Amino acid sequence: MSLLELSGIGRDVRLPDGSLLPVLAGVDLSVAAGEHVSIVGRSGSGKSTLLNVLGLLDSPTAGSYLLDGQPTDSLGGRRRSRLRGETFGFVFQQFNLLPRRTAEENVAAPLLYARGRDFLTRNRAARTMLDRVGLGARALSVPEKLSGGEQQRVAIARALVRGPRVVLADEPTGALDVETGAAVMALLTEVTAENGAALVTITHDLSVAALAGRRFRLDAGRLTPVAAGDALAAATSDRTDA
Amino acid sequence: MTGLLGTFSEAWGEVRVHKARVLLSLVGVFLAVLAMTTVTALGQIAAQVQQEQAEASGGRTATIGVSAYDPMTGNVPRQEWDAGVEALVTRYGLPEQAVATLAQESGLYRFPGGTQSVETRRVSPSYGPLHRIQPVEGRWFRAGDRQSLSPALVVNQDFLTLLGVTDLSTRPTVVIGGSQPVLATIVGVVAWNEGWPSTYRIDSSAGDAVTAAGGPGFGASPTLELWVPSEQADAVVAAVQTDLARLLPGAEVQAYRQDPENLEDTIAKLRLAVRAAGLVVLALGGLGVLNIGLVTVRQRIREIGVRRSFGATSARVFSAVVLESVVATALAGLAAVAMSVAIVRNLPLERWLAGGVPLVDAPGFPVSAAIEGLVAATAVGALAGLVPALIAVRVKVIDAIRF
Numbered sequence: 001m002s003l004l005e006l007s008g009i010g011r012d013v014r015l016p017d018g019s020l021l022p023v024l025a026g027v028d029l030s031v032a033a034g035e036h037v038s039i040v041g042r043s044g045s046g047k048s049t050l051l052n053v054l055g056l057l058d059s060p061t062a063g064s065y066l067l068d069g070q071p072t073d074s075l076g077g078r079r080r081s082r083l084r085g086e087t088f089g090f091v092f093q094q095f096n097l098l099p100r101r102t103a104e105e106n107v108a109a110p111l112l113y114a115r116g117r118d119f120l121t122r123n124r125a126a127r128t129m130l131d132r133v134g135l136g137a138r139a140l141s142v143p144e145k146l147s148g149g150e151q152q153r154v155a156i157a158r159a160l161v162r163g164p165r166v167v168l169a170d171e172p173t174g175a176l177d178v179e180t181g182a183a184v185m186a187l188l189t190e191v192t193a194e195n196g197a198a199l200v201t202i203t204h205d206l207s208v209a210a211l212a213g214r215r216f217r218l219d220a221g222r223l224t225p226v227a228a229g230d231a232l233a234a235a236t237s238d239r240t241d242a
Numbered sequence: 243m244t245g246l247l248g249t250f251s252e253a254w255g256e257v258r259v260h261k262a263r264v265l266l267s268l269v270g271v272f273l274a275v276l277a278m279t280t281v282t283a284l285g286q287i288a289a290q291v292q293q294e295q296a297e298a299s300g301g302r303t304a305t306i307g308v309s310a311y312d313p314m315t316g317n318v319p320r321q322e323w324d325a326g327v328e329a330l331v332t333r334y335g336l337p338e339q340a341v342a343t344l345a346q347e348s349g350l351y352r353f354p355g356g357t358q359s360v361e362t363r364r365v366s367p368s369y370g371p372l373h374r375i376q377p378v379e380g381r382w383f384r385a386g387d388r389q390s391l392s393p394a395l396v397v398n399q400d401f402l403t404l405l406g407v408t409d410l411s412t413r414p415t416v417v418i419g420g421s422q423p424v425l426a427t428i429v430g431v432v433a434w435n436e437g438w439p440s441t442y443r444i445d446s447s448a449g450d451a452v453t454a455a456g457g458p459g460f461g462a463s464p465t466l467e468l469w470v471p472s473e474q475a476d477a478v479v480a481a482v483q484t485d486l487a488r489l490l491p492g493a494e495v496q497a498y499r500q501d502p503e504n505l506e507d508t509i510a511k512l513r514l515a516v517r518a519a520g521l522v523v524l525a526l527g528g529l530g531v532l533n534i535g536l537v538t539v540r541q542r543i544r545e546i547g548v549r550r551s552f553g554a555t556s557a558r559v560f561s562a563v564v565l566e567s568v569v570a571t572a573l574a575g576l577a578a579v580a581m582s583v584a585i586v587r588n589l590p591l592e593r594w595l596a597g598g599v600p601l602v603d604a605p606g607f608p609v610s611a612a613i614e615g616l617v618a619a620t621a622v623g624a625l626a627g628l629v630p631a632l633i634a635v636r637v638k639v640i641d642a643i644r645f
Binding site: 048052055057058077078081082083084085086088090092096098099100101105109110112113114115116119120162 | 244245247248251252255259260544545547548549550551552553554555556557558639640643
């Protein structure tokens with residue numbers, strides 16, 4: 001059974017003139033536990049909307065979304081929030097670290113919403129996770145004192161600290177230079193795999209997409225697997241080989 | 243449990259991280275609580291001063307003054323008056339401490355600088371407690387003073403100064419002049435600074451019989467004072483007037499309530515006015531907190547979105563924003579109350595408010611004012627945090643993250 005199972009997902013957005021704009025249409029996607037999937041698409045193709053639907057930040061207007069075999073459309077707001085916190089870790093393009101909090105406080109922040117032992121030992125867990133991403137020495141630095149690469153590593157540690165089953169990364173290298181981006185991606189892939197979490201990466205960077213076991217293209221709201229002979233497949237294949 | 247701890251932890255983290263903003267927004271609340279608490283405490287002390295000063299002249303609530311005079315001769319003969327009063331007291335079973343007598347006269351006292359006429363109030367020992375008279379040195383009259391050949395006096399500071407002594411360590415005495423002089427003993431000093439000498443004299447002493455100097459009734463019309471429950475005052479006035487008139491045939495009897503009847507109402511109104519002013523100031527302080535809260539919650543939209551991605555529920559976001567405001571204003575309230583206590587405790591309030599006369603029942607810092615200050619600060623924090631919290635809950639997570 002797939003961990004995430006999307007069938008015929010559609011998402012319409014109402015425009016100011018009252019008309020509906022389909023952002024996603026008939027999206028089918030299944031992601032197994034521990035799997036690495038990438039979704040490539042141009043700006044405005046609906047990538048972020050799909051990620052938001054996957055992460056229970058947004059609700060589809062059509063289709064069904066099963067999380068661990070359970071339908072998500074009937075979830076109440078409270079249960080939805082809890083499930084989101086317990087199941088998903090997010091990595092954003094702009095890092096979205098909490099300003100003026102230390103790296104340790106940032107990494108520990110998701111555990112403020114955990115319960116029991118996880119909540120009480122949050123600072124220790126944050127330190128451990130920072131060590132794993134190589135930033136143990138910068139635990140007390142605030143984001144303003146960290147480089148872009150370091151900030152994204154803190155964000156990766158934060159996404160993984162609660163032991164999520166799925167990491168959703170939205171353009172994780174979008175704000176980094178090529179070299180730093182590659183290093184961050186390698187780290188994200190490695191640490192996610194170590195944790196046994198699935199990784200869904202949304203990107204327009206072909207080299208980032210190439211790291212995934214399965215690759216999809218999102219175009220005008222429609223998701224299609226990258227088939228052999230596809231230009232994207234060729235491009236990612238080249239990069240992978242390289 | 244950990245959910246609650248987490249909410250507190252989150253709120254405290256916000257307050258800690260945004261110290262400057264929080265401090266800025268709290269200046270108004272701090273000043274408002276400080277003003278409200280201090281003014282309430284001062285109001286209570288002022289009310290106590292007013293009450294004690296009023297009771298010193300008019301007696302405690304409710305004091306009925308009773309006097310009589312003979313339309314033909316002026317004063318009622320002493321023996322008739324005493325008999326009438328005794329019959330009245332016996333009839334109503336009035337306890338000794340609820341009955342006092344007062345007769346005002348001028349006495350000739352021999353000071354080192356010469357003999358001087360001094361306003362003298364001849365009173366029973368129960369007069370002191372009834373009028374909250376508390377000597378600053380020595381003591382008030384006791385029943386045993388009536389057995390002494392030397393009349394006991396409780397004088398004011400001016401009297402003592404005129405006598406050329408500074409305190410009672412030398413057991414000072416003074417000769418009361420007249421046709422048959424008598425040596426009086428000063429047993430106490432009151433702090434009243436009237437600007438001229440005055441004295442209380444025990445209503446009777448063993449020496450009175452020897453010197454035949456007489457008691458109340460010789461120099462002036464005596465006044466009987468009865469301390470009765472407030473709700474019975476009107477009935478007592480009517481009964482005493484009728485009964486004493488019957489016991490003193492031919493005399494005109496007057497009974498009247500002499501304590502300041504409306505004092506309690508006046509003080510209550512004063513306290514109400516002070517509290518209302520404090521609330522207005524507090525409301526203005528709350529508006530300041532609300533204003534800054536509204537501005538900052540808009541600046542924190544991305545952060546709120548990120549926290550939602552961590553799994554923060556709407557209720558959690560709401561309570562964290564409200565609690566942040568409450569934690570901050572409660573701390574401001576605590577600091578304000580502490581400063582208020584320091585101010586009220588260390589200022590020479592009695593000197594300012596009561597002309598240097600120490601209060602008999604000096605009120606401490608009113609606990610109610612401190613509690614009110616803290617509750618008000620917390621309530622203002624909750625109210626001021628409400629609107630920003632509602633805005634925070636309505637933030638769309640997707641927009642917030644993209645913000």
